[in-house]
Amino acid sequence: MSAAPAFRYRAFLSYSHRDESWARWLHRALERYVVPRRLVGQVTAFGPVPRRLSPIFRDTDELASAADLGAKVNEALSSSESLLVVCSPSAATSRWVNEEVAAFKRLGREDRIFCLIVSGEPNASLVPAHEVDECFAPALRRRWRADGSLRDDMLEPVAADVRPGKDTRAEAKCRLVAGLLGLDLDALKRRDYQRRAYRAMLLTSASIGIAVVTGALAVAAILARNTAEQRQKEAEDLVAFMLGDLNDKLSEVSRLDILEAVDDKAMAYFQAQSGEDLDTRALSQRATALQKIGSVRLDQGELAAAMTSYRAALAIASKLDVAGADPAYQLAHAEALTFVGLVYWRQGKLDAAQDSFASAKNILQRASAGAPGDLDIAFQLALVDNNIGYVLEARGQLDEAAAQYRRMLVAMQRLVAAQPGNAEWSEYLGSAQNNLGKLALLRGDLAEALRKYTEDERIQMRLAAEAPNDASRQGRLLTAHAILGRTQALAGDPESGMERLQRAVDIASSLAAMDASNAEAREQVALYGTQLARLRRLHGDLLAAGRLIAKAEAIFARLTAQDAENATWRREYAETLIEHAAQLHAMDDKAGARRQAEAGSRMLAPLLEKTPGDRSLLLAEATGLLVQADAAVDSGSARRLREQVLRTVAEAVGADTDPRLLALKVRAQLDLHRKTDAAPSIARLWADGYRDAGLLSALKRQGIDYPPTDAVHPPSAATDGEVATGQPGPLHQAGEPP
Secondary structure (H helix, E strand, O other): OOOOOOOOEEEEEEOOHHHHHHHHHHHHHHHHOEOOHHHOOOEEOOEEOOOEOOOEEOHHHHOOOOOOHHHHHHHHHHOEEEEEEEEOHHHHOOHHHHHHHHHHHHOOOHHHEEEEEOOOEOOHHHOOOOHHHEOOOHHHHEEEOOOOOEEEEEOOOOEEEOOOOOOOHHHHHHHHHHHHHOOOHHHHHHHHHHHHHHHHHHHHHHHHHHHHHHHHHHHHHHHOOOOHHHHHHHHHHHHHHHHOHHHHHHHHOOOHHHHHHHHHHHHHHHHHOOOOOOOHHHHHHHHHHHHHHHHHHHHOOOHHHHHHHHHHHHHHHHHHHHHOOOHHHHHHHHHHHHHHHHHHHHOOOHHHHHHHHHHHHHHHHHHHHHOOOOHHHHHHHHHHHHHHHHHHHHOOOHHHHHHHHHHHHHHHHHHHHHOOOOHHHHHHHHHHHHHHHHHHHHOOOHHHHHHHHHHHHHHHHHHHHHOOOOHHHHHHHHHHHHHHHHHHHHOOOHHHHHHHHHHHHHHHHHHHHHOOOOHHHHHHHHHHHHHHHHHHHHOOOHHHHHHHHHHHHHHHHHHHHHOOOOHHHHHHHHHHHHHHHHHHHHOOOHHHHHHHHHHHHHHHHHHHHHOOOOHHHHHHHHHHHHHHHHOOOOHHHHHHHHHHHHHHHHOOOOOOOOHHHHHHHHHHHHHOOOHHHHHHHHHHHHHHOOOOHHHHHHHHHOOOOOOOOOOOOOOOOOOOOOOOOOOOOOOOOOOOOO
8 A cells, every 4th residue: 555645734624714613623623632542553545543633724723924825725725635624504605615625626635525514404505495505615516627627416525414413523523533534433433432431431430439438438437426316317318429429420431330339338337227216318318229229230130139129128118108198208119119020020020020010000190199290200100101011012912012102102202391301201202212113013014113213213312412421321322223223124224234233232342341240231232242143144244243143142141140030131142042053054054053043942941931922032932943943954853843933923912913923934834835825924024114134035045026125016935033132121210221
């Protein structure tokens, strides 16, 4: 590769002086930007990647005393490796911006122009009556001939976009840095995020270490005072701080390890106190603290420890509620019941979970009657409706679950309308949209599912951008990315699907790197890595698929060893084993494929016995059976396994509409040489827009015409089973795991 020519400036910044504030921000942001250490020295088409991007030429700073402005500008343009243009309607009509762009293009570096759109609309000049909205200068919109004249064909330059609803400032900066240095945008964003997360971790560790030591000393000092009542009150206040504001800050940067140390000290303090003489204020503080401790244990995947804390909180909250009809105590009682139900849900104990959620709802309805305008009570009611919906869905009662989800959506819409700035409520409005997306998918309405999932992603992206260092918001964003990406792949857009799943895996990996005790982040790395591995395999990249699945298996092995009662982890581990089996079959290792698929089925069996109507379990089981059939030692065994798939699908509620179940059914029917039986399902899948790569590949092998886009005649098929997992589970307040 030839060495890149040396330039005095990394870039020339062109802008209208009406956009000076944006130009000043961009100039400062780029000159202060430090390239992630692991990327420095990497050779790109523009030479080795430097440590910094300075200097960036900006005329206000460098030509304030210039006598010959035109000559200086031309000299600076010639000495600049790239051109940065701040684009707006003012810039589009600026003679100087246009001439600077034209002069740079005449230098033969048209491919080194990068734009930042701050207002207006690209190419609006082509739309009658909208010319005033144009944000690109004329020279930006046309390609340049070798003789220095403009060509007729239109050009939309590479641009970052900070208009409302587009890129955040951080995202725009990353886009421009990647272009200036010739780096892959995703690689730069991953490294940049990891660096910022690491710095946040170091700063937080130092500050929290001081806070924990100070807190412990303060508690000791307080306990040494003479007045027992004052001593206990102040101690309880300090513990409340440690488990309140301090816990919230630690949660934002995903430091569960430090949270655990804080919570252990608090638990030791609680155990040393009898609690018999505490007033209602102190009891309320203690119940809240115990709930926070339980939530940390839940994040760490310690369900038994979480249940111990939640039950202790419930005992206090129920005592307070009995003491009087105070809506605040009723709300606390209901919250405690909800948390207990959440642990039961994770353990696969649906009866106990539903009883807890139902009891919470009864209390909240009683509280609402006494305080009809209380928005916090309305919010908790919405979350409980959602949680009951998830239990009903797991039982296969889809119509009843749908009613719960719709009730939650209506409630969240009202709450967000009442308090538009409440980030927590906006977040759960996104979750409500996600629920409806799932229902649309179950009905076979892929277009509607994509719309709802996109709306959820839009909400979570906005919230994450508002608090980029909040790990909990990043966790919810990565889940939205993964769910939308998986659905895009089902609808025939695998490239977008893989891109979003990769983004989800990258964010989860960063969160896990920040705190090794964050079990939820490690679970997401493995879960979405498995789903991405499937798409990589179906598109022929077995090497990448293999790396992803090996990492996922290792994570799930450790997680399930840590807590064998976590039913969600065991199901997801089984799905990973089944995907590994499919990879082995693709490599013609039938014996290995059989072993892995059988291991997955054995793991699913006790879970299916407890919750036979759970859709995710049914999809995983049917997929595993099909892999076993493909790798069977004889045709008789293969036939029995495929017949079992048909029975499994037939027993599922909604099997005639859910495209994933239909695709599994079609696969089994075709392998059993029942094309006539499969034809109606194939036609339904085609009409629904189901374009999963596994289905398309299987139909092609059978010689069945199934166009990727609409055709005059519906096709007459088979799928590599799609396991849809990773949907958010029962909900709870922000700061807790979804």
